[in-house]
Amino acid sequence: MTRAQLFEQILKKKSYLCIGLDTDPKKLPQHLLDFEDPVFEFNRQIIEATADLCVAYKPNIAFYEAQGPKGWVSLEKTLEVIPQDIFTIADAKRGDIGNTSELYARAFFESMDFDSVTVAPYMGADSVKPFLVKDGKWVILLALTSNPGSQDFQMLKLADGSEEYLFEQVLRTSATWANSDQMMYVVGATQGEFIERVRAIVPDHFLLVPGVGAQGGSLEEISRLGLNQQCGLLINSSRAIIYASSGEDFAEKAREAALEVQREMEGYLEKYVG
Numbered sequence: 001m002t003r004a005q006l007f008e009q010i011l012k013k014k015s016y017l018c019i020g021l022d023t024d025p026k027k028l029p030q031h032l033l034d035f036e037d038p039v040f041e042f043n044r045q046i047i048e049a050t051a052d053l054c055v056a057y058k059p060n061i062a063f064y065e066a067q068g069p070k071g072w073v074s075l076e077k078t079l080e081v082i083p084q085d086i087f088t089i090a091d092a093k094r095g096d097i098g099n100t101s102e103l104y105a106r107a108f109f110e111s112m113d114f115d116s117v118t119v120a121p122y123m124g125a126d127s128v129k130p131f132l133v134k135d136g137k138w139v140i141l142l143a144l145t146s147n148p149g150s151q152d153f154q155m156l157k158l159a160d161g162s163e164e165y166l167f168e169q170v171l172r173t174s175a176t177w178a179n180s181d182q183m184m185y186v187v188g189a190t191q192g193e194f195i196e197r198v199r200a201i202v203p204d205h206f207l208l209v210p211g212v213g214a215q216g217g218s219l220e221e222i223s224r225l226g227l228n229q230q231c232g233l234l235i236n237s238s239r240a241i242i243y244a245s246s247g248e249d250f251a252e253k254a255r256e257a258a259l260e261v262q263r264e265m266e267g268y269l270e271k272y273v274g
Contacts, residue, residue, distance in 0.1 A: 001087050001115045001136060003181045003206075007230045009055045009085055014266040016231050017258060018056035018089065018208065020238030021046070021078065022063050027243060029250050039067070039074040042250075044081050046242050049251040051083055053258040056234050058089040058208075079112060087234075088115045089140060089208070094131075095120035101130040109137045116140050118186060118208075121170050125177055132178050139183050141174055143167055144198065146188025146211040167194075171201040180204040184234070187226075189217020195225040203228060210236040212261075219261070223268035231273055237261060 010016050023039050035041040047057065059078065064071035082088055094104040094117060108117045109131075116138035119128055131139045144154055144167045154167040171185065180202070187198055189211030198207065207226055211217035212235050219235060226233050241261075245253035 003230070005085075006055065006087055006206075009087070010231045010269075013052065013055055013262070014269055015053055015055055015262040016233050016235055016265055016269070017054040017261050018058050018087075018234045018236040019046070019050055019054045019241055019258065020091070020210070020236050021057055021059040021242065022238045023059075023074075023242070024063060025067065027246070029246055029248060031248050037070075037074055037077065039064075039071070040077045042242075043074070043078040045251040046254050047078075047081055049255040050241070050258045051086060053255070053262045054086070056087040056089055057082055058091050058236055058238075060238075061090055061092040076112060079114070090114040090117040093118050093120050093142065095123055095127045097123070098126045098130055101127050105131045105134065105137075109134050116184070118142065121174055128174070128177060132182055137182075139178065140208050141170075141183060141185050143171055143185040144187045144191050144194060146190040146217070150188070150191075168197060168201060171198065175202055175205070180206070184208055186210070189219075189222050189235070192218060192221045192225065195222060199226060199228070204230075204232070206232050206234060208234045208236060210238075212237055219264055220268070223265070223272060227268065227272040229273065231269070235261075235265070
C-alpha cells in the first residue's frame with residue numbers, strides 16, 4: 001500500500017484508527033472455545049464489526065508465536081479476512097544482522113504479505129535496510145516508546161554536549177535510510193510532550209502511536225501535535241476495543257468502542273487537516 005492509498009482510506013473513512021489484534025486465548029469469550037480455532041473466530045468477528053471504522057490492523061506477533069504452529073495458522077487465516085484496502089502491520093519488532101533481517105523480511109512481506117513490520121533500530125542501518133528493498137512495503141521503526149524502560153536508553157542525552165536525546169539521533173539518522181513513503185515511526189502516546197520534537201525532525205513521516213486508551217494516552221493531544229497535511233498518524237488501540245466486552249456481544253461492543261474513537265478522529269481531521 002502506498003502513502004497516497006493510505007491517505008485515501010483515511011479521508012474515506014474519516015479515521016486514522018489502527019486496531020491491535022493482541023488476541024490472548026486466555027481472554028476469549030467462553031462461547032468461542034467451542035470453535036475449532038477460537039483465536040481466528042475472535043479476530044474474524046472483530047474485523048467484520050470494525051473494518052469500516054479503521055484503516056489498519058496490527059497483530060502483535062508474540063500472541064501468535066506463543067501458541068506454536070497453530071498460532072501461525074490463526075494469523076495466516078486472520079490476514080486472509082482483512083480487506084485488501086486496509087493496511088496491515090506485523091508488530092514483530094525484528095532487527096538482526098543483514099542476512100537474518102532478509103529472512104525476516106521474506107517471512108512477513110512474502111510468505112504472509114503484510115504491508116509493514118515494526119523493526120528495532122539498535123543494530124543500525126544494515127539490520128533495517130533489508131526490510132526496505134521491496135516496493136510497497138514499509139518499515140515502522142521504534143523511535144520513542146511508552147514503556148518505563150524507554151528511559152534507560154531512548155532518553156539519554158548525547159555525549160556531544162547538545163541537548164538532543166538518543167531517540168532524536170535515531171530519527172535523524174534513520175531518516176537518511178528511507179523517505180516518508182517507506183518508513184514510519186513508533187512513538188508512544190504517553191510521550192505526548194515529545195511529539196513536537198519528533199515532528200521537528202520527521203515532519204512528513206507517518207507515526208504509529210500506541211498507548212491511547214487503556215494505557216492512558218490522550219488522543220486529543222497526540223492529534224493536535226502530531227497531525228500533518230496528509231494525516232501522518234496511525235493511532236493504535238488494542239485492549240480498549242477488542243476486549244470491550246468478554247461476553248457474546250464482544251464484537252458489537254468492539255464496534256461501539258471503535259465508533260467512539262472514529263467519531264473523535266473525524267473532528268480532529270476536520271480541525272487540523274482540513
